Each structure stands twice: as structure tokens, then as C-alpha cells.
Amino acid sequence: MRFSLGCEIGYDIAEQSTLIFNIEAMNGGRQDVISENLQITPFIQADYNIAEDTGNRYRRLIVNPCQLTLRYDAEVELRPLHAMPDVIDEVPVSQLPLDILPYLNPSRYCPSDQLARFAARQFGHMEPGHNRVTTICNWIHEEVDYISGASDTSTTAADTFSMRAGVCRDFAHLGITFCRALGIPARFASCYAWQLEPQDFHAVFEAYLGDRWYLFDATRMAALDGLVRIGCGRDAADTAFSTIYGNVNPLAMRVWIKALNADPTQEWTTEAVSLAKD
Template identity: 50%
Template sequence: MKFNVGCQLDYTIESDTVFIFNFEVARIPNHSDLVERLTLSPDVARVTHESPENLNRYLRAVATPGEFSASYEATVDLNVYRADPTTINETPIRDLPLDVLPYLLPSRFVPSDRLADFALREFSAFPPGHMRVSNICSWIYRNIDYVRGSSDSETTATEILIQRAGVCRDFAHLGIAFCRALGIPARLTSCYAFGLSPADFHAVFEAYLDGRWWYFDATRQAALDGLVRIGVGRDAAEIAFSTPFGAMTPKGPPRIWIDRADGQPEPSPRTTDAISTDEPHSG
């Protein structure tokens, strides 16, 4: 399925500000026929970097005092891998590729070690594999309220469990924490999400099962087969769409869009398949 995606970010710059942006579509094999255009206004010098395995694409730009904007648009053909969730098992820790180890350990916003007792008590009885992670998402959906403004950039998964309210990144952080506490590697994913209303940079998570990374969205707000990945990280600290260093003020929230390139206005019915956009991975 082919999508048009993009964003517009506008700022007022008070003093020289270094921006690290991460909003470009990931160059992964399941994103094919990628055509994109990036515009900085004014057109300042830029430096780009792609992390190993094309997990993240970083752009650095230095803006001087005045008005500054970054505009990005792309067309991409999204190819997903589907499977029956009941056939997807957990990978024993002794068999995990060593490069997924960071996604099994606690991180800044995901203190999974502090939530281990709770996770074991609530979820250890469920059948292991994709179905266990799906049950984690169902528990979060039933027990955590989606409330805009209920959390901020410093809120951790532990705090979300206590206050029982958050936004998409908080739902994802909590799902990641429970997975890691159960020995399942999990990571945060930022994406353009078809079907999300209003459109925004969306945060979901991926769990490593049976040699692949699989998508999960505890908010249930977007179609898993309509997620165009931007980047992945241990938690939100690693995949912010904009990280500024300097005195600046955003001119309102970013404008984000995603629509089908074939002109179809609505997402397809929500699939019950397990969805992945990664190639098999064995380390």
C-alpha cells in the first residue's frame, strides 16, 4: 500500500539553535519506492546520519535568530509481513541475538526492573509469545486512560502505572516495561500512522519474537498495517522528532499528515494478523 506522508515544523529562533531532527521515513527493505523532499527555510547547512541497520535517520541544522521551518514530504510503498499470532513464540533469552540485548534492559523512561513483580503477577500465566504481548496491550487499554496533557516529557512507565493516564508514548513505554520484565526484548517506535485522528507523530512498540520485530499499539488508535516507521529506540529519549539546543519557541504544534496515494480516504478494517515490517533477524 502506497502512502503520502509529511510534516511541517515552524519555530521562532531567539539565539543560534542546533536542531537534531528525526522525522524522515526509515530506509528499511519494507519501505520501497521511497521518494522524498526536505526543505529548510532559510536553507541552512545540514548534516545527515543514518544509524546502523537504518534504524534512525538524523538531520542536524543550525538555525540563526528569526523565523525557521522544516518541511518534509514523502511517498512510500509500505510492504508488511503478516502471520497468525498463535504461531509466534517467544525466543528464550539464551538464544537471543546479542544486538537486541539493549532492548531487554531498563532504560530512562522504562524502569522495567521496578515493574517486574507486577508484570510477573499479571501476565506470566498467559500463553507465551505474541498472544502474551497482545494480552499486555489489552490490559493497558482497559486500565490506562488516554488523556492528552496528562503526562509530560519526563513521565516514566512507573508513573503511568500509578496515575493510570497517559498518551501514546506512555502506553508504549508501559508495554515495553512489562515485556522486558518478562524477558521479551521491546523497543519504542515512532511513525506516521494511517487512521490516527487527529494526525500526529505516533508512538507504538515492537516486541522481538521468533526472530522478528512485531508491532503492537496498546492505544488501538491506528491500523498496524498502516504504520510508516520513522525510527526506533530504547525509549522516547532516543527518537524525539526534534531535539533543539538553544533558545527557540515552537510556533504551535507540528503539522503531520498521512494519506493513501491511491486516494482511498479510509483505512482498511483492523487486521487480526500479527504485523511486521522487518526482515528476519537472527544476529
Template identity: 70%
Template sequence: MRFSVGCEIGYDLQSQSTLIFNISAMQGGRQRILSERLTISPDLVADEKTAADSGNRFVRLTSDPGEVRLRYEAEVELAPLHNEPESVDEVPVAKLPLETLTFLNPSRYCPSDQLARFASRQFGNIAPGFGRVTEICNWINSEVDYLAGSSDTTTTAADTFAMRAGVCRDFAHLGITFCRALGIPARLVSCYAWQLEPQDFHAVFEAWLGDRWYLFDPTRMAALDGMVRIGCGRDAADTAFATIYGSVISQPIRVWSEALDGDTSAQWTTDAVSVTRS
């Protein structure tokens, strides 16, 4: 399917500031950018760089005080890969690809060492594989309330576990944390999400199973087949859509994702979906 995605972001700069954005769709694998355009107002010189390790695409600009606005728009084609869940196994740590090992470690928002005992007790007796990660998502969806404003930029998965409330990134962080505690590499993915209401940047996670990354969304709020990846990393610290050095006032953000073809009435809620770059 093809999707039209994009965003409009604005800031009132109170002093000279440097802004780093990660809002461009990723390129590669089963996600193909057909066209895209980035407009910056005023017409500032911007540095653009694609990270070799993650594929995240960064835009950096510096501006004097005043208003700065960005508009990103793209047409992206996704080719989802559907596998039978029972055929997708976990991989022993001894046989994991070396590049996935980073995603076994605790990170700023995913203190897997702190929740290891609970993860082992709650999920340790479930047969390893795709089904176990699905059960992790089921538990989060059942036991954690989706509550706007219940968390902030300091909230970790341990906080979400204690409060039993959060937003999409908190749900994803908790899923990542439980997976890592069980020896399953997991990473955060930011995306444009088709059928998400209201529209916003969305956070989900991927777990390494079999020979690839598989996508999971514990919120169950959007269509897995319609998630256009923006960035991936250990947690939200690696995937923020904007990182700001300076004094600014944020303006309202507009995000959109629209299906351009295919059966737009369908909503894939199954977790047996992978749209990978590998």
C-alpha cells in the first residue's frame, strides 16, 4: 500500500537555537520512499545526515530569534511481510547477530534489570517465540491504562509499571523492557501511523525473532500494516522527533497519515506483521 504522511512543526525561538529533527521517513527494505519534500521557513541552511547504524535521518539547523517552521511530506510504499506466529522462534543469545546485542541491555527509559524478576515470573513459563512477545503486549494492554498526560520526558518503564498508566511511548518502553529481561532484543520505533486517532507521532517496538525485527504495538491503536517508520533506537532518547538546544516556545504540531490505495477499510490488528528494513 501507498501512504501520504507528513507533519508541520513550528517554534518561536527566544534566543539563537539549534534544532535537530528526526521526522523523515526511513528508506530501505519493505519501506520505499516514492517522493518527499522538506520545507523550512525561513529559508535556513540545514545539515542532513543519515545515521549509518540506525538509518535514522537527521536534519539540523541553527536560527536567530524568531519563528521557524518545518513541513515534511512524503509518499511511501509499504510491502508488509506476514508470517505465521507459530513459525517465528526466539533466538538464543549465543546465536544472535552481533548487531542486535545492544538491544539486550538496559537503557535510560528501559531498565530491564529492575523488572527482570517480574518478567521471569509473569512470562518465563510461556513458550518462547512470537507468542510470548504477543502475551507481553496483551498484558500491557490489559494492565496499563492509556492516559494522556500521565507521563513526561523523565518517565521510565519502571515508573509506568508502578503507575499502571502511560501513553504510546510508555507502552512501548514497557514492552521493550520485558523483552530484554527475557533475553529478546527489542528496540523503540517512532512512526507515522495510519488509522491512529487523533493523529500524532506514534511509538511502537520491534523484537528480534527468527531472522528479522518484528513489529508490535501494545496500545493496539493503529494499523500495523500502515506504520511508516521514522526512527529506531534503544528507547525514546534515540528517537525524539525534535531535540532543541536553546530557548523556544512550541507551536501546535500537525501530523497526518493517509492511505492512497488498497483496502482502506481494513485494520490489521494482528501482531503477525513485519515491515523491516533488513
């Protein structure tokens, strides 16, 4: 499947500030960037870096007072792996690749140690595997209300569990937290999401099962095989689309994604979906 996607973001810069952006689609695995263009107005030379461990792509700008606009356009092809959930097992910690182990640990927004007893009581009796993670997503979807403005940048998964309300990043954080509490490595993923309405940057999570990362979306708001990943990390702190140091006021933001060779009415897959490299 091929997608045309992008975003346009504006800021009012009141004093010299440093801004770090993570808005460009990841390139690798089963996700290929066919073409892309990043416009910065007024033009400012940006430092560029690709994180070795995740593939996240960062741009750092040092900006003097002005009105700044970034526009990113790209064409991306997805070649998602589809698999039957029933045959995808969890991996014992003793057999996990060493570079996956950090995704078992509590992190800033995912205090898995605080929710471990509930996770064990609610999900611990289930047969390990992909279907158990799907059950976690079902529980979040049924028990947590999606309410814009119900959370902020300080809200953790423990807060969401208590309030039973949040937005996509909170749903993802709670899914990650439950997985880690059960010994399933899990990480946060930001993305452009086909069929998401209204369009915005979207947050999902990935769980490491079998021999790869599989996608999960507890909000049920977008198609798993229409998620174009931007960044991944321990939680939202690692994948913010912008990180600002200075006196900066956000202006208008617009996000879009369009399928170029798919039927927009097609049903979402019920199979397991992965964009990880083979």
C-alpha cells in the first residue's frame, strides 16, 4: 500500500530558541520512503540525525525571533507482514534479544511496577501470546473513555488507569504498561494514521512477540496496516513530534495521509500486523 502524507506546523518564536522535530517517516523494515520534501520557512539550516537504535529521524533548529513554518510531504510504501494471531507466542525473558530487554522496564509515562498486581490479576491467567495483548487492548477500549483534553503532558499510565479517560497517547501508554508488567516488551510508536478522523498525529504501541514487533491500537481509531510510523521509543518522551527549548508559541497545525492505491472502504484487518524488518 502506498500513501501520500505530511504535516504543516507553525510557531511564533519570541526569542532565540532551539526546536527538535521528529515528523519525518521512518525508512526501513517494511516501510519505505519513496520520496519526501521538508520545507522550513524562513530557511534555517537544520542539524540532522538518525537514531541508531530506533531509526527515529531528528531535525534540530536554532531559531531567532520570527514566525516559523515547517511543511513535510512524503510518499511512503508499506509492505506489512500479516500473520495469524493464534500462532504468535510470547518470548520468555531468558530468550529475548539483549537489545529488547530495556522495553521491559518501567519508564516515565509507563510505571509498569505500579500496575503489576492488577495486570497479573486481570490478564495473568490468559494463554500467553498475541491474543493476550489483543485482550489488553480490548479492556482499555472498553474501560477507558476517549476524551480530548482529559490528559496533559504530565499524565502517566497510572493516572489514566485511575481517571479512566485519555487520548491516544494515554491508551498506548496503558497498553505498554500492562504488557511490561506481564513480561512482554512493549514500546510507544507515533505515526501518520490512515482513516483516522479527524486527522492528527496518532499514537499506538508495539509488542515484541515471536521474533518481531507487532502493532496494536487500543483506540480502534485507525487501520493497523495503514500506520506509517514516525518514531518509536520507551514512551511519548522519546517520540514527541516537537521538543521546544525557549519562548515559543504554537500556531496552526495540519496533518494528512491519503491512500494512493487502496480502497478507502476496505475493512480493517483482524490479522497480526508488523512493519519490523525480517
